[in-house]
Amino acid sequence: xxxxxxxxxxxxxxxxxxxxxxxxxxxxxxxxxxxxxxxxxxxxxxxxxxxxxxxxxxxxxxxxxxxxxxxxxxxxxxxxxxxxxxxxxxxxxxxxxxxxxxxxxxxxxxxxxxxxxxxxxxxxxxxxxxxxxxxxxxxxxxxxxxxxxxxxxxxxxxxxxxxxxxxxxxxxxxxxxxxxxxxxxxxxxxxxxxxxxxxxxxxxxxxxxxxxxxxxxxxxxxxxxxxxxxxxxxxxxxxxxxxxxxxxxxxxxxxxxxxxxxxxxxxxxxxxxxxxxxxxxxxxxxxxxxxxxxxxxxxxxxxxxxxxxxxxxxxxxxxxxxxxxxxxxx
Ligand SMILES: NC(=O)c1ccc[n+]([C@@H]2O[C@H](COP(=O)([O-])OP(=O)(O)OC[C@H]3O[C@@H](n4cnc5c(N)ncnc54)[C@H](OP(=O)(O)O)[C@@H]3O)[C@@H](O)[C@H]2O)c1
Numbered sequence: 466x467x468x469x470x471x472x473x474x475x476x477x478x479x480x481x482x483x484x485x486x487x488x489x490x491x492x493x494x495x496x497x498x499x500x501x502x503x504x505x506x507x508x509x510x511x512x513x514x515x516x517x518x519x520x521x522x523x524x525x526x527x528x529x530x531x532x533x534x535x536x537x538x539x540x541x542x543x544x545x546x547x548x549x550x551x552x553x554x555x556x557x558x559x560x561x562x563x564x565x566x567x568x569x570x571x572x573x574x575x576x577x578x579x580x581x582x583x584x585x586x587x588x589x590x591x592x593x594x595x596x597x598x599x600x601x602x603x604x605x606x607x608x609x610x611x612x613x614x615x616x617x618x619x620x621x622x623x624x625x626x627x628x629x630x631x632x633x634x635x636x637x638x639x640x641x642x643x644x645x646x647x648x649x650x651x652x653x654x655x656x657x658x659x660x661x662x663x664x665x666x667x668x669x670x671x672x673x674x675x676x677x678x679x680x681x682x683x684x685x686x687x688x689x690x691x692x693x694x695x696x697x698x699x700x701x702x703x704x705x706x707x708x709x710x711x712x713x714x715x716x717x718x719x720x721x722x723x724x725x726x727x728x729x730x731x732x733x734x735x736x737x738x739x740x741x742x743x744x745x746x747x748x749x750x751x752x753x754x755x756x757x758x759x760x761x762x763x764x765x766x767x768x769x770x771x772x773x774x775x776x777x778x779x780x781x782x783x784x785x786x787x788x789x790x791x792x793x794x795x
Pocket of ligand 1: 511512513600601604621622623624625626627628645646647648649650665683684686704705706707732733734735774777778779780781
């Protein structure tokens with residue numbers, strides 16, 4: 466493992482808006498006692514990255530102070546482990562969802578992450594496929610909840626970053642999964658493990674008589690009331706997209722408000738966790754969770770990657786490559 470240099474060229478967000486992200490030379494961050502300094506090999510792009518850059522991230526008050534290096538999903542090798550870190554050593558292949566409180570920073574050749582939110586990359590995964598898993602996979606895992614065996618799960622947006630991992634996680638847990646996607650993604654959704662697929666260009670997701678224990682909406686275009694109509698008694702509607710009803714429910718969960726109990730709508734707000742990421746790594750190691758990488762770019766083409774994410778047409782994940790050995794144009 467080469468020694469970290471004093472400076473690196475990273476993607477920096479100064480002001481949201483056009484031309485917001487720039488490649489800038491800056492100091493390589495230093496790890497604290499509980500941190501890992503990761504030599505980044507790949508970083509996935511999530512919709513919230515383009516939202517931050519465009520000034521449309523709904524929780525903008527939680528963002529690091531500008532200028533900052535965006536990017537949450539990181540995969541690479543441990544360069545330095547802080548003195549209070551146990552379980553990771555220099556050279557280990559690791560991945561993580563870097564937190565907002567941790568300052569983000571994945572769109573860079575070097576990134577400091579708390580060891581507690583990292584997990585080892587299974588040997589059968591390359592850095593690019595590993596990078597696509599943490600944020601989307603943790604969202605799926607936390608949104609779907611436990612005890613899925615024998616349950617009927619509807620995943621709206623089965624071909625997207627969160628949805629394609631959710632289908633596989635639910636399937637691996639023993640659920641019968643129905644996916645909602647467009648015609649071009651029907652075969653993809655079936656390959657992921659959907660027993661039934663609803664092509665949203667041909668049919669409404671609530672047209673038939675099928676009812677579900679969980680409706681996991683990763684798109685947020687359907688109204689919560691409509692999603693709840695296809696629930697079996699005791700079923701739960703979970704969404705990844707903040708809308709008023711879901712936000713009210715989240716406020717209740719945080720002890721900040723009240724909402725009638727009979728409204729089983731929940732907003733998942735993803736939380737980074739090393740142990741939960743290790744659960745996903747175990748599934749990937751067994752071949753039961755595969756991250757589909759739609760497209761990759763070098764770090765210098767981050768604008769193109771953000772535009773692709775903004776199009777809303779991603780199948781699986783979009784990933785930035787950071788190949789320091791080849792001196793690629795990062
Ligand atoms: N709350 C949280 O903690 C959290 C965490 C992660 C993500 N999110 C949010 O969740 C949403 C999804 O994230 P993501 O990473 O999965 O996005 P993504 O990968 O960009 O989703 C794109 C996919 O959505 C599909 N799609 C578009 N419109 C659709 C529709 N009407 N019905 C079904 N599928 C449709 C597209 O397929 P076609 O092109 O074939 O339509 C494409 O495959 C984003 O808004 C993101 O910000 C929230």
